Amino acid sequence: xxxxxxxxxxxxxxxxxxxxxxxALHAELPRWGLVVWTAGNxxxxxxxxxxxxxxxxxxxxxGVSYDDLxxxxxxxxxxxxxxxxxxxxxxxxxxxxxxxxxxxxxHMDRVGGVVHTHxxxxxxxxxxxxxxxxxxxxxxxxFGGEIxxxxxxxxxxxxxxxxxxxxxxxHRSPAVLMANHGPFTIGADARQAVKAxxxxxxxxxxxxxxxxxxxxxxxxxxxxxxxxxxxxxxYQNVYGQH
Amino acid sequence: xxxxxxxxxxxxxxxxxxxxxxxALHAELPRWGLVVWTAGNxxxxxxxxxxxxxxxxxxxxxGVSYDDLxxxxxxxxxxxxxxxxxxxxxxxxxxxxxxxxxxxxxHMDRVGGVVHTHxxxxxxxxxxxxxxxxxxxxxxxxFGGEIxxxxxxxxxxxxxxxxxxxxxxxHRSPAVLMANHGPFTIGADARQAVKAxxxxxxxxxxxxxxxxxxxxxxxxxxxxxxxxxxxxxxYQNVYGQH
Amino acid sequence: xxxxxxxxxxxxxxxxxxxxxxxALHAELPRWGLVVWTAGNxxxxxxxxxxxxxxxxxxxxxGVSYDDLxxxxxxxxxxxxxxxxxxxxxxxxxxxxxxxxxxxxxHMDRVGGVVHTHxxxxxxxxxxxxxxxxxxxxxxxxFGGEIxxxxxxxxxxxxxxxxxxxxxxxHRSPAVLMANHGPFTIGADARQAVKAxxxxxxxxxxxxxxxxxxxxxxxxxxxxxxxxxxxxxxYQNVYGQH
Amino acid sequence: xxxxxxxxxxxxxxxxxxxxxxxALHAELPRWGLVVWTAGNxxxxxxxxxxxxxxxxxxxxxGVSYDDLxxxxxxxxxxxxxxxxxxxxxxxxxxxxxxxxxxxxxHMDRVGGVVHTHxxxxxxxxxxxxxxxxxxxxxxxxFGGEIxxxxxxxxxxxxxxxxxxxxxxxHRSPAVLMANHGPFTIGADARQAVKAxxxxxxxxxxxxxxxxxxxxxxxxxxxxxxxxxxxxxxYQNVYGQH
Numbered sequence: 001x002x003x004x005x006x007x008x009x010x011x012x013x014x015x016x017x018x019x020x021x022x023x024a025l026h027a028e029l030p031r032w033g034l035v036v037w038t039a040g041n042x043x044x045x046x047x048x049x050x051x052x053x054x055x056x057x058x059x060x061x062x063g064v065s066y067d068d069l070x071x072x073x074x075x076x077x078x079x080x081x082x083x084x085x086x087x088x089x090x091x092x093x094x095x096x097x098x099x100x101x102x103x104x105x106x107h108m109d110r111v112g113g114v115v116h117t118h119x120x121x122x123x124x125x126x127x128x129x130x131x132x133x134x135x136x137x138x139x140x141x142x143f144g145g146e147i148x149x150x151x152x153x154x155x156x157x158x159x160x161x162x163x164x165x166x167x168x169x170x171h172r173s174p175a176v177l178m179a180n181h182g183p184f185t186i187g188a189d190a191r192q193a194v195k196a197x198x199x200x201x202x203x204x205x206x207x208x209x210x211x212x213x214x215x216x217x218x219x220x221x222x223x224x225x226x227x228x229x230x231x232x233x234x235y236q237n238v239y240g241q242h
Numbered sequence: 243x244x245x246x247x248x249x250x251x252x253x254x255x256x257x258x259x260x261x262x263x264x265x266a267l268h269a270e271l272p273r274w275g276l277v278v279w280t281a282g283n284x285x286x287x288x289x290x291x292x293x294x295x296x297x298x299x300x301x302x303x304x305g306v307s308y309d310d311l312x313x314x315x316x317x318x319x320x321x322x323x324x325x326x327x328x329x330x331x332x333x334x335x336x337x338x339x340x341x342x343x344x345x346x347x348x349h350m351d352r353v354g355g356v357v358h359t360h361x362x363x364x365x366x367x368x369x370x371x372x373x374x375x376x377x378x379x380x381x382x383x384x385f386g387g388e389i390x391x392x393x394x395x396x397x398x399x400x401x402x403x404x405x406x407x408x409x410x411x412x413h414r415s416p417a418v419l420m421a422n423h424g425p426f427t428i429g430a431d432a433r434q435a436v437k438a439x440x441x442x443x444x445x446x447x448x449x450x451x452x453x454x455x456x457x458x459x460x461x462x463x464x465x466x467x468x469x470x471x472x473x474x475x476x477y478q479n480v481y482g483q484h
Numbered sequence: 485x486x487x488x489x490x491x492x493x494x495x496x497x498x499x500x501x502x503x504x505x506x507x508a509l510h511a512e513l514p515r516w517g518l519v520v521w522t523a524g525n526x527x528x529x530x531x532x533x534x535x536x537x538x539x540x541x542x543x544x545x546x547g548v549s550y551d552d553l554x555x556x557x558x559x560x561x562x563x564x565x566x567x568x569x570x571x572x573x574x575x576x577x578x579x580x581x582x583x584x585x586x587x588x589x590x591h592m593d594r595v596g597g598v599v600h601t602h603x604x605x606x607x608x609x610x611x612x613x614x615x616x617x618x619x620x621x622x623x624x625x626x627f628g629g630e631i632x633x634x635x636x637x638x639x640x641x642x643x644x645x646x647x648x649x650x651x652x653x654x655h656r657s658p659a660v661l662m663a664n665h666g667p668f669t670i671g672a673d674a675r676q677a678v679k680a681x682x683x684x685x686x687x688x689x690x691x692x693x694x695x696x697x698x699x700x701x702x703x704x705x706x707x708x709x710x711x712x713x714x715x716x717x718x719y720q721n722v723y724g725q726h
Numbered sequence: 727x728x729x730x731x732x733x734x735x736x737x738x739x740x741x742x743x744x745x746x747x748x749x750a751l752h753a754e755l756p757r758w759g760l761v762v763w764t765a766g767n768x769x770x771x772x773x774x775x776x777x778x779x780x781x782x783x784x785x786x787x788x789g790v791s792y793d794d795l796x797x798x799x800x801x802x803x804x805x806x807x808x809x810x811x812x813x814x815x816x817x818x819x820x821x822x823x824x825x826x827x828x829x830x831x832x833h834m835d836r837v838g839g840v841v842h843t844h845x846x847x848x849x850x851x852x853x854x855x856x857x858x859x860x861x862x863x864x865x866x867x868x869f870g871g872e873i874x875x876x877x878x879x880x881x882x883x884x885x886x887x888x889x890x891x892x893x894x895x896x897h898r899s900p901a902v903l904m905a906n907h908g909p910f911t912i913g914a915d916a917r918q919a920v921k922a923x924x925x926x927x928x929x930x931x932x933x934x935x936x937x938x939x940x941x942x943x944x945x946x947x948x949x950x951x952x953x954x955x956x957x958x959x960x961y962q963n964v965y966g967q968h
Contacts (some may be wrong), residue, residue, distance in 0.1 A: 032762055032763075036274055036440050036441065036443075036444045037274075037437055037440050037441065039380065039441075039444075061483065062481060062482050062483060063481055063482030063483055064483065092483060093482075093483055093484070096476075096477075096480060096481050118378075118380050118444070118448070120444070120447055120448050120451060121451060123378065123380075123448050123452075124448055124449075124451040124452035124454075124455070125452075125455075127377050127378060127448070127449065127452035127462050128452055128455045128459070128461050128462055129461060130455060130461070135853050135906060136844075136849065136853060136906055136907070136908075137906055137907045137908075138765065138844050138849075138907075138908070152469075154469070154472075180377060180378055180379055180463075180465060181378070181379045181380075182378075182379075182380070195763055198762050198763050199762065199763065199765075201762075202762045202765075202844070202846070205846055206844070206846050206849050206850055206853070207850075207853065208451065208454070208455070209846060209847060209850040209934065210849075210850035210851075210853035210854055211455075212454065212850075212934070212938065213850070213851075213854045213856060213934070213937075217854070219854050219855060219856070220853050220854055221906075223906060227878075227880070230880075234822075235822075238822060239788060239789055239822050240788050240789030240819075241787065241788060241789055241790065241818060241819055242819070278516055278682050278683070278685075278686045279516075279679055279682050279683065281622065281683075281686075303725065304723060304724050304725060305723055305724030305725055306725070334725060335724075335725055335726070338718075338719075338722060338723050360620075360622050360686070360690070362686070362689055362690050362693060363693060365620065365622075365690050365694075366690055366691075366693040366694035366696075366697070367694075367697075369619050369620060369690070369691065369694035369704050370694055370697045370701070370703050370704055371703065372697060372703070394711075396711070396714075422619060422620055422621055422705075422707060423620070423621045423622075424620075424621075424622070450693065450696070450697070453697075454696065520758055520924050520925070520927075520928045521758075521921055521924050521925065523864065523925075523928075545967065546965060546966050546967060547965055547966030547967055548967065576967060577966075577967055577968070580960075580961075580964060580965050602862075602864050602928070602932070604928070604931055604932050604935060605935060607862065607864075607932050607936075608932055608933075608935040608936035608938075608939070609936075609939075611861050611862060611932070611933065611936035611946050612936055612939045612943070612945050612946055613945060614939060614945070636953075638953070638956075664861060664862055664863055664949060665862070665863045665864075666862075666863075666864070692935065692938070692939070695939075696938065
């Protein structure tokens with residue numbers, strides 16, 4: 001069993017930085033209206049496989065209010081989702097979604113952050129098991145095409161994690177709508193995964209409202225694929241500060 | 243007539259703790275968008291029947307703004323909804339919904355908290371007198387199935403309280419949509435009842451939006467009952483900190 | 485021409501109290517989501533006809549942001565909507581809706597406060613020129629029946645004020661939806677008029693959402709008139725602190 | 727290449743004032759719900775052609791969070807959208823929409839401010855490529871008629887800027903809905919352009935909701951053109967403080 005206090009000091013420092021970041025990023029979920037009560041979570045990967053033979057995960061504790069989060073209350077797990085003993089006085093249980101997060105980290109090395117919410121409009125598309133068509137330039141920018149739907153997951157095995165990986169591995173979209181459940185998003189780091197969760201809800205909402213117009217949305221057309229490709233390439237390479 | 247200052251000191255202390263909790267929980271109603279103006283209320287049971295022969299209720303004063311609530315302004319009543327004389331300078335009248343809350347406490351011993359709101363989407367389903375079908379995993383988690391509808395209540399008798407108890411007694415769901423009126427929720431304590439009110443509005447909103455898709459919602463299917471059972475059991479027993 | 489500094493001291497004091505109240509109440513408009521930018525206003529009547537032969541009105545200055553309001557920036561007018569010279573360094577122009585407010589005060593003595601907004605859902609019903617049917621107990625409580633529609637007003641005469649008075653005089657509802665324009669609400673004082681504006685938007689939103697259900701809202705039925713009467717009487721006489 | 731520190735002192739002062747204004751105005755975008763994450767931007771023209779032969783533009787840096795904006799982080803460009811060397815330690819890249827803003831300033835001398843957002847309802851109309859009909863008095867006031875749609879823009883040339891100018895030059899409306907993209911608004915100064923962005927979203931939302939009524943919105947009629955003209959003239963000339 002891994003014990004945090006016995007790991008190399010530089011790994012302990014990486015964990016501490018990651019806990020502060022993950023704790024702070026949770027504030028973005030209620031801020032952008034993605035969650036109510038405690039129903040959403042952010043995790044990040046600590047890249048320390050070289051030092052200790054395995055990467056670690058930092059994730060929200062289960063059922064704790066967003067107001068009550070702090071860096072030291074973030075839970076540290078291994079890539080099987082097992083909690084690391086960390087010497088803090090509280091013995092908090094990690095999010096009940098930890099197995100799904102862990103499966104994604106274990107099977108997609110490029111992923112540095114994972115977010116799960118039940119944000120309203122994305123979850124509505126998930127309940128319809130309907131991919132969100134790429135009809136907005138901002139969708140082309142961020143998702144590079146439609147946002148896909150994942151399978152209905154069963155309880156008691158790793159079917160949620162497997163469903164996410166099957167859909168997103170090799171896909172441009174950093175978001176998947178798990179059927180009758182809600183969106184999971186990934187990113188190179190936790191901040192990118194949070195951004196994808198915010199943008200996923202925004203486009204889910206905008207496209208649904210676009211289709212509620214007088215003609216039942218028949219004139220809401222998917223963008224031309226070459227325009228989508230051009231927008232996606234530009235956004236991934238030119239946008240932001242470099 | 244019960245007089246608060248003449249009750250045993252430990253009961254007075256229980257009441258004081260309960261007043262602070264109920265006062266603070268009212269802030270969650272505007273925070274999560276469940277209420278406008280003064281139109282919603284939270285109550286809690288003080289379990290003191292062993293000491294004084296009856297439990298007591300702590301509830302919001304009628305028509306007072308959420309900004310102006312404080313522990314000492316919470317009103318103490320008995321299980322018939324009659325106000326307890328409490329020696330405070332203000333003589334505030336309890337919520338006009340007190341009789342309904344009191345009826346629930348008197349007839350459902352497991353209930354420790356009750357919440358009533360007119361939250362928009364739950365009230366819209368109530369106006370249609372339509373139960374919310376269980377099409378989301380988060381509904382299976384929290385409600386264990388559909389959210390049921392209660393009867394139209396008449397004025398001047400205990401028909402609201404009776405309607406709530408008839409529907410919720412023996413039901414998994416902690417929420418009932420009273421026809422053309424709005425949701426009432428219950429919980430083992432007031433915090434759980436507030437959580438149920440928050441989740442009730444969220445699923446009411448998400449399921450309605452899910453059904454507003456291009457096909458009129460025909461592909462929004464209820465979850466398989468065995469999946470619902472598995473999710474409900476897991477959530478009630480595993481979720482959160484223990 | 486009336487000059488504020490030359491009025492009896494007790495009238496000046498009434499005006500000062502009223503300015504503070506009207507300034508503070510404007511914060512409720514953005515708080516409850518009724519307005520964007522500067523597009524809504526509150527006024528109140530100063531009952532001083534006995535002292536100076538005419539009541540006065542206190543109202544928002546035109547085009548000033550809600551952040552920049554203060555008691556001394558509230559504008560004082562007579563019942564013809566003419567500004568009173570008030571000796572303050574700023575010479576602010578009253579709201580461009582002042583004529584409509586003034587007409588209501590001049591013709592409905594029971595009115596102590598008037599509010600005008602373009603709140604989204606109420607304005608949507610106004611654009612359809614469709615009264616809001618009384619299908620919710622909270623509508624029966626506050627409005628005593630349906631919320632009526634007023635006429636399309638022309639520019640350059642007192643048609644808005646006349647339209648409001650024609651509809652609301654003798655009506656239970658404190659709100660009227662002016663066609664293709666938005667809601668005006670009245671009250672015994674400005675706070676009651678603000679409350680009516682908040683509740684008007686809430687029921688406009690809830691009833692519209694109720695009718696967007698799977699059956700096109702055909703099962704959203706108006707409440708029985710005797711139930712409406714019972715609820716309205718109880719709410720007007722029992723609710724709140726007395 | 728223009729270097730800010732080498733420009734005349736009065737131009738440097740104009741730039742400093744403009745940076746403070748543009749930085750502060752960005753707070754209005756999340757405040758009124760027009761943007762998520764970093765997806766919207768404000769710019770202003772510095773009128774200094776007399777002094778240095780060309781006007782300048784102040785605009786948001788690309789991909790920077792609204793929380794992290796400050797006057798000195800605003801980027802200064804010329805009317806070709808090329809960044810001015812400004813001697814500040816950070817070398818921030820201007821918004822990826824700078825070319826579109828610059829094109830508008832270069833071709834419409836009356837424009838002093840430009841705003842771009844993906845606000846939800848305006849973008850939904852843009853996805854349907856449907857102008858917003860003038861059915862509300864507040865639309866007549868602010869837009870003087872319908873809000874028009876602009877062309878689908880290609881990547882890699884000045885097609886967005888050209889599309890905006892083609893539609894808005896000579897048009898009363900300060901807003902254009904760029905197809906499948908989102909709204910751009912203009913104004914005599916940046917504050918007016920922000921106001922137009924706020925009002926554009928509000929009317930996009932209200933008109934869409936008006937048309938979602940029981941009859942599919944068939945009774946939502948455009949206002950009489952002479953009423954629109956009267957409202958527009960009055961609002962442009964009488965409203966506000968003068």
